[in-house]
């Protein structure tokens with residue numbers, strides 16, 4: 001089967017970049033990305049490519065090349081479903097905030113709505129592709145909804161989880177380590193798998209396109225994120241041990257990473273992992289394991305989250321302790337608010353939780369982030385409902401100039417590893433701060449020796465103190 005029209009439901013961090021790259025690489029396929037969020041679609045259609053709703057290096061170029069040619073963004077969901085032979089579901093699947101499984105299970109409300117909408121809008125056979133990250137066996141529910149429409153239309157369900165990381169989305173999509181496609185082991189299932197393989201084969205070497213059964217594919221996505229997050233929690237756990245034993249976590253990471261069985265990537269100690277995926281997907285894995293009665297399996301993975309919470313908490317406590325156990329009324333500068341560099345995404349960012357803890361102590365926080373706006377910062381902190389909006393507004397500000405954020409502060413905390421932070425004039429920052437001037441490097445990106453020569457007192461993750 002040859003696909004000539006694709007529809008993708010959900011124009012978010014995954015749907016937008018993924019479809020842009022498919023459109024770029026497959027100029028003969030018409031790709032329409034739809035969303036119910038009108039503002040988001042308007043931003044994707046904005047003539048000025050600086051205003052795209054997702055910031056990703058290189059994305060403006062890809063969208064600029066394909067948009068209007070074979071890439072379209074629209075709010076006409078039904079029309080796009082109807083004309084497509086292949087429909088991707090790339091909507092959000094956040095952690096449930098109510099009812100059974102609250103705080104752990106994935107909320108599949110939006111997935112079910114999509115399935116029902118596809119069922120209602122279709123008058124020809126379609127391949128439905130799960131792009132969202134879903135609990136293992138979700139395809140069963142999607143199939144059940146789609147196969148009971150009574151209008152004779154046939155659907156094949158594929159699982160095609162997305163492994164891109166934010167900040168490197170375009171590169172990850174263009175040069176994926178692997179593409180995973182799960183489908184039914186029937187002649188129709190195999191035909192559907194092949195149709196999707198043919199799309200990716202436009203630019204991904206065939207040996208990197210892995211095909212499996214649907215359940216392996218669904219579970220592999222949760223597993224990949226769990227194992228990656230586990231590496232970060234493992235190195236972060238050891239960072240605390242380094243601080244009391246005078247070992248240096250970066251040296252330890254390099255030494256163990258040189259073992260080719262371990263590998264050097266994803267061993268950077270930090271203030272804690274964030275992002276929309278790791279915590280949500282592990283909680284989901286924990287929930288699924290518990291629901292099958294696998295208590296030890298659930299407890300094992302839950303520890304990865306507990307360690308991460310501990311890391312964020314102890315970073316905040318370290319700041320308070322070293323400012324003589326009181327930060328009330330003291331200005332503390334935050335460099336970075338995004339959950340990692342090169343993205344404007346702040347979901348589950350460690351900065352939010354560190355700030356919340358310091359605000360409990362009545363600190364005055366001044367944030368500078370190259371890509372995150374004031375309103376987002378306020379909405380992130382208000383979302384926690386720890387205190388009222390007015391109090392948050394009074395205690396937490398954001399400024400457009402890093403030097404202004406640091407001026408008159410007692411301490412600077414690095415929360416995101418933006419490259420530009422390394423290049424700042426740290427002598428100038430030192431001179432503008434209250435003394436003793438302190439730096440808490442939550443990402444271990446600065447030159448600590450040099451900072452100490454300037455006069456700073458430096459605290460870094462997993463490093464011996466002065």
Ligand code: NAD
Nearest residue numbers: 010011012013014035036037090091092093110132133162
């Ligand atoms: P997102 O919140 O940025 O985007 C989802 C979009 O879907 C929103 O714009 C929302 O308005 C839209 N939507 C929801 N219901 C809809 C409906 N019925 N009709 C039309 N539009 C609808 O989410 P995201 O970060 O793109 O994540 C999407 C999925 O991909 C999630 O399952 C996530 O776990 C997974 N994922 C995310 C990443 C990542 O880095 N963000 C990476 C891999 C996988």
Ligand code: UDX
Nearest residue numbers: 162163164165166266267268270273274275277339340
């Ligand atoms: C992750 C997965 O990497 C990706 O494959 C999946 O599709 C979505 O979830 P993402 O959350 O975008 O991607 O970013 P990632 O680079 O994995 O970083 C996640 C968090 O871990 C960030 O807060 C990052 O700063 C932190 N991290 C990562 C570390 O603290 N140390 C590391 O060594 C690596």
